[in-house]
Amino acid sequence: MKKLFTLIILASLLVACSNGGSDPESIQNDIKKYKNEIIDLEAKIKDLEAKLPENGVEINKLKVRVKEVNRKNFSKFFEATGQLEAKDEAYISPEVSGQITSINVKEGEIVAKGQLLAKLNTSLIEKNIEELKTQLDLAETFYNKQSELWEKGIGSERQYLETKNNYETLKNKLAALQTQYNMSIIKSPISGDIEKIMLKKGELAVPGMQLMHIVNLDKLLVSAMISESYLPVIHKGDEVAITFPTYPDLVLHEKVSRVGNVINQQNRTFIVEIEISNKDGRLKPNLLATIKVNDYNAENALLVPSLIIREDLKGAYLYVAEQLDNTWVSNKRYVDTGRSYMNETEILSGITEGDLVITDGYSDVSDGTVISISK
Template sequence: MKRIVPIFIAASLFAGCGNQDSPEALKAKLSKLKEQSTNINHQIKLIESRLAEIDTLNNGSNRISVIAERVKSEPFNHYFIASGKVELENQAAISTETNGQVKKIYVRKGERVKKGDILIALNTSIIENSISEVKIGLELATKVYEKQKALWEQNIGTELQYLQAKNQKESLEQKLKTLNAQLDMSIVKAPFDGIVDDIYIKEGELASPGKPVAYLLNPDKIKIEADISESFLSKVHVGDKIAVTFPTFPDIKIETEISRIGNYIDPKTRTITIQVNSNNPSGMIKPNQIALLYINDYYNPKAITVPSIILKQDTKGTFLFTVDKASNREVAKKVYVKTGISFNDRTEVVKGLKDGDMVIVAGYNMVSNSIPVNVSIR
């Protein structure tokens, strides 16, 4: 193109000389042609620069940048999620076994107690007086019985006298045993280790059976019950490992197992109840809290999986982009695949990929088939 410029200038010069041969006219013409030559040379440089950019792109130095992931076979699990409610293994509303006035409360709200510790004692003055009277009567009845027994063994006295003395002694012994049992029932003890969560009565008030006086719970052990569809019944077994999470405590995850599967399918909801048990050493998990149970229903020890988001659809099916070598450069390749199930934003690919293939996981929306790419491996 540079050769054309002088020829064009010369032709213009000779054409002009035929009409105007004066030096002034020729100088003006020359100045104008030089200006045109400068503009043309500038345009030539711009075109050459653009051609150089195109050549560089064709040579692959300005490819689309993508991030790829090398796939490999690895274990893949699928879980279905069931929502359950937390309960404590040991929790109870405690009431007295007999009527009586509360004499003393030995614990406070929030206090930890051991099994057998006294929580509340009722007024036992009447029972204690009755026990004293019975003991005095029993002491006399025992002496009479022993005397009548000795006489009876010597064939002195009648059998009736002996039997009456024996019956009186045994009757008082039984009465004393009953009174002692009533005395024991007037003392409310902790049935298990735990925390006194609430106290519903005050000293001096009347207590009666069936009316709770305190609420005791043990937060160290929890159980969770959840209802699952009967369609999953063949996929769950006692002892199966599961994971439990809590929406209110996202950082807490418990690994446990199914401890019980119900024996009854609800005819209305077509669900069955499962139960899991677990320790709660931190005490953070509370009764009635919502729990999510992740129950495994599929496992493939050698699965190829890809991020679910990179999968696309067209009229031919599901596809993704891999990295391929073509003429010593890396290009995007459109690959159709057959997928399995998905979990946690990853999808199993059952056909179309093999170990070592590189799939594009970032920049996949910017590429098309056979376009050159600049690849970073994740």
């Protein structure tokens, strides 16, 4: 550059000399003048050259951001949607037909196991029981007397057997009536809350017709259908996390209480149940729940952001920042990937701990691109 400017000045000097005076003194004055101009121009050129980089031209560097790869423990989870079910729940139906004479509880009331819920009309049964008791007392008296005579050898065997049979028959009939009477007294089979009463006093209740719905909220079951692909990684006793869309801040950590033994042929799933405590009654049956199950763990894993991994015909790759002769360049690395979770992917091979992977600008670089690392 400097030589070029010098040649230009000399050429200008020759032209000027050819156009100036021809006497030696004039020529000497012109030469002195132009030499001074050359000195001034060379100084200016030197100042400008000092402002340029050593190679004379600044390369346009692509700005990127990087992240150092470090080893850390990695855990992966999968989620499944389920719903709550009451562990103890009962739909009360009478065992015998009869008119409802009383309902002894109200909706929302808490009842204990064995507590009286309702009564059916038992007037006819009670009348029959009283008649049978009278007949049974008489039959028992005859039977006892006949037994005493039979032991003394008095009377025939036939008379003895007839009185005995009559006594046993009446006793069995009374027991049957007593059972029927007990069936007309409806008691709670479980402890819980009276959720709903379907029939009213005076209505006819028949077997199979629902009279009441009782539910116990103290213990609930989370039931979820899970894909058969997860069968090898979930077992009875495994701890899972349970969350509820209705209660975003509530997280329960419970153990799997049951893993189903049959795969559903239609959707290729199996059932998993988790028993949970619900003493405060906040959770309700049929409430939606999400269970999170740990299905993979790796110690000292190399993890990178999942978004920076790209693929071509040769496989998965990413870009690593490398320094060559005081210049940072991007290096394309093909990698073997493992599991991914929460926007992180495990790298099995292709990079090492301490590598600087490009996390911002990775889509703009190619192998060997000159880069500038931004903080």
